[in-house]
Amino acid sequence: MQGDLIFKGGGDPFLTSEKIWLLAHALRRAGVDRVTGGIRLDQSAFDAQRQPEGWQDTSADTLPRVEALSVNFNRDERGHVLTDPDPSTRATLREILQEAGIVFEDRPAPAAAQPRRLLDWPSPPLRTLIQDINKWSNNFMVEMLTRTFGAGSWPRGVRRIQDFYATTFGLGAGEIHITDGSGLSKENRLSARTLAIVLRAAYHDFEAGPEWVSSLKVIGGEPWRLHIKDPNLARRIRVKTGHLDQVDTACGYIQMPDGQVRIFAILLNGPASDADVWEQVSRWAN
Numbered sequence: 001m002q003g004d005l006i007f008k009g010g011g012d013p014f015l016t017s018e019k020i021w022l023l024a025h026a027l028r029r030a031g032v033d034r035v036t037g038g039i040r041l042d043q044s045a046f047d048a049q050r051q052p053e054g055w056q057d058t059s060a061d062t063l064p065r066v067e068a069l070s071v072n073f074n075r076d077e078r079g080h081v082l083t084d085p086d087p088s089t090r091a092t093l094r095e096i097l098q099e100a101g102i103v104f105e106d107r108p109a110p111a112a113a114q115p116r117r118l119l120d121w122p123s124p125p126l127r128t129l130i131q132d133i134n135k136w137s138n139n140f141m142v143e144m145l146t147r148t149f150g151a152g153s154w155p156r157g158v159r160r161i162q163d164f165y166a167t168t169f170g171l172g173a174g175e176i177h178i179t180d181g182s183g184l185s186k187e188n189r190l191s192a193r194t195l196a197i198v199l200r201a202a203y204h205d206f207e208a209g210p211e212w213v214s215s216l217k218v219i220g221g222e223p224w225r226l227h228i229k230d231p232n233l234a235r236r237i238r239v240k241t242g243h244l245d246q247v248d249t250a251c252g253y254i255q256m257p258d259g260q261v262r263i264f265a266i267l268l269n270g271p272a273s274d275a276d277v278w279e280q281v282s283r284w285a286n
Contacts, residue, residue: 001118003109004037007093009069010045011148012123013141014132016072020093023121024100030118033102037109039090043068046152052143053154054185063184066143068152073140127211134215134240139182146181157181169197183242195251195265203253203263216240216252228278233285241277248272254285 012019045068064074064081071092074085082088094104123129126145133141143154150157158178165171176190202212219226220234226241239252251265264284266277 001032001035002037003035003113003115004040005032005035005097005104006040006042006115007069008042008045009067010123011068011144011152012121013070013073013138013144013148014124014129015070017092017096019121020071020096021100023119024097024102026119026121027097027102028100032118034105035102036105036107038104038106039094039097041069041086041089043086046147049154051154052146052158052180052185054179054187056186063143063182064140066140066147068147070140070144073138127208130208130211130215135217139184142182143180154180165198169201171197184244186244192251192265192267195267196263199251199253199263199265203261213238213253227274230278230282233278233282236285237281241274246270246272248274248277250277250281254281256285 046066050065051063062081064070065083065085067074067085069089070085071089074082074088076082076088098104129141129145132138146157146161147154148157149160158180161178161181162173162176165176171194175194177188178190179185179187203209205212216238217226217240218235219228219230219237219239226239236255237252239250242249246269248268249266252263254262254264256262262284264281266280268276
């Protein structure tokens with residue numbers, strides 16, 4: 001192949017080394033075994049905004065840079081956030097492609113070279129991604145999806161989510177106001193009632209409801225541990241928890257003693273703890 005091998009990111013939130021290995025072998029099957037140039041990254045699918053509104057004085061510094069082409073969640077092998085992930089992305093791509101038998105000559109690309117598309121690599125469907133998002137509380141993946149929903153723009157992505165809530169549930173800005181996708185922003189506003197409305201609709205959604213419910217954590221019976229150890233709630237709760245400074249939340253589904261499934265949503269602002277949240281859930285469950 002003449003010139004550089006260009007990787008154009010499209011917002012895949014789950015582009016891992018394993019997926020790149022598959023991509024590398026797909027390139028080999030397509031006939032690519034030698035590149036006269038090197039590797040170039042195209043991040044132009046996302047705009048230059050570095051973080052959403054409302055992330056001032058939050059834990060946003062623990063979230064990696066959200067770029068259109070992000071490999072391994074823009075973290076190093078130890079899980080540490082990469083402040084400048086592009087060099088690591090190029091190194092990871094090059095290493096895996098070389099292992100697949102693709103040779104790079106690193107010669108200057110011809111000045112008038114016309115790019116040619118070699119391969120498209122789709123991301124997994126949302127119903128698959130939701131498992132890793134909720135089980136691991138992966139804020140990075142959510143923000144990648146939010147920017148992708150907005151064609152590379154956080155404000156457009158947030159507006160599209162808000163429009164969905166308004167059109168589908170009749171929830172306007174008075175019921176739900178968000179400025180990001182993951183919930184880190186201190187400018188987000190919504191009530192427990194609003195959460196319950198969305199949870200009820202999600203549970204009964206034939207297309208994605210089963211995947212959504214199975215993505216929530218279970219007390220007992222799986223490796224994603226929760227602080228709560230109440231044996232009376234074991235295997236009866238599907239839950240997503242959330243914590244910010246002075247905010248403790250939990251929402252999901254309870255299987256009642258008579259077998260019926262009920263929705264619950266708790267948002268506590270101010271001094272509180274997990275115990276305060278789960279005390280209420282335990283009372284409802286019995």
